[in-house]
Amino acid sequence: MILRKNETGSIPVHELIQRRWSPRDFSPLGVEREKLSALFQAAQSTPSSFNEQPWAYIVAAKENPTDFERILNALAPRNQEWAQHAPVLIVSLAKQNFEVDGRTNHHALYDLGAASAHLTFQATALGLHVHQMGGFSREKIKEEFSVPQGFEPIAVLAVGYFDETKSQPTAIRKRKPLKDFVFESHWGVSSPSVIIEKQKKFNLN
């Protein structure tokens, strides 16, 4: 489907991007294995610098309480509080050096971030939600899962269905206006392409 201009001349953001948000209220409902597989297949096709694919994931579903607890216990307490109710926790890890010659891969985190965005996009398409966390102990994860040197845990992703008995937040999605981060000709000079930006309100986080 190719999006066309809407009546006002501006083009809407794709619905999967608009619908994506990061809930804290997860339903206890488990995530189907074939859906999990689809999430990782989405991550798999991400482009990367020299096609290095510098990503790895450790996944723990709640059906396996031991593994789930090992990730949960590595989270900061404020995250444990709500993430304990998610049915699946996933650690994303970056491979720091190129396979071929051991050089530092300066795009490893950039590419991993893109891979997790692909995963999240697919999750949204499947009715799932993803909430990423930076607040966790990298050391605990390394120890618990014997992560080899050269791989660094970067984020933990809580994945599951939104608890529909809870209400969605009514807060506005707070984002910088385009004029503050899209420049042209010189740093700080807003690109004309942002002029047509409409004042938009989101009611999702």
Next chain:
Amino acid sequence: MILRKNETGSIPVHELIQRRWSPRDFSPLGVEREKLSALFQAAQSTPSSFNEQPWAYIVAAKENPTDFERILNALAPRNQEWAQHAPVLIVSLAKQNFEVDGRTNHHALYDLGAASAHLTFQATALGLHVHQMGGFSREKIKEEFSVPQGFEPIAVLAVGYFDETKSQPTAIRKRKPLKDFVFESHWGVSSPSVIIEKQKKFNLN
């Protein structure tokens, strides 16, 4: 649209992810301003650590040859060769420190990579293609556009329409199998969620 299982029991990757690829053959056709704006609006709604939104973009369309050349000249010669035919070049930059207290933002690159992935989904939805490059001079970009300290140029994105007079590559999209990067319980132990992965062939890069 919620994707359902297909007949074989596996779930297909969303078509915008399947269709995305990185051409080198761009049509000279320009990119409409309202489409460019939509790309940045997609980047804008990306989630980020502490909602820092540590991203910035410098955009140069070929209609403005001076600015376009300034980005083009910063590219590695092998990239200049094909990227000179793209109608738009965009530099992505990461903000290295948190606004509030100047601490290093260890997720800046991860979040920027996600933002550029959002930009790329939107581009695909609009019939556009994105080809990202790591091969360019960060110093030249900093100098040319007076990039302030604290921001680091990370990638250059060529954006435009595919030149339909050229044939799409027939090479297989080379990716590691899921079993090599999705683990469970212990590093190197493939997650059962990858067992259902089918042998897939892509004819895109």
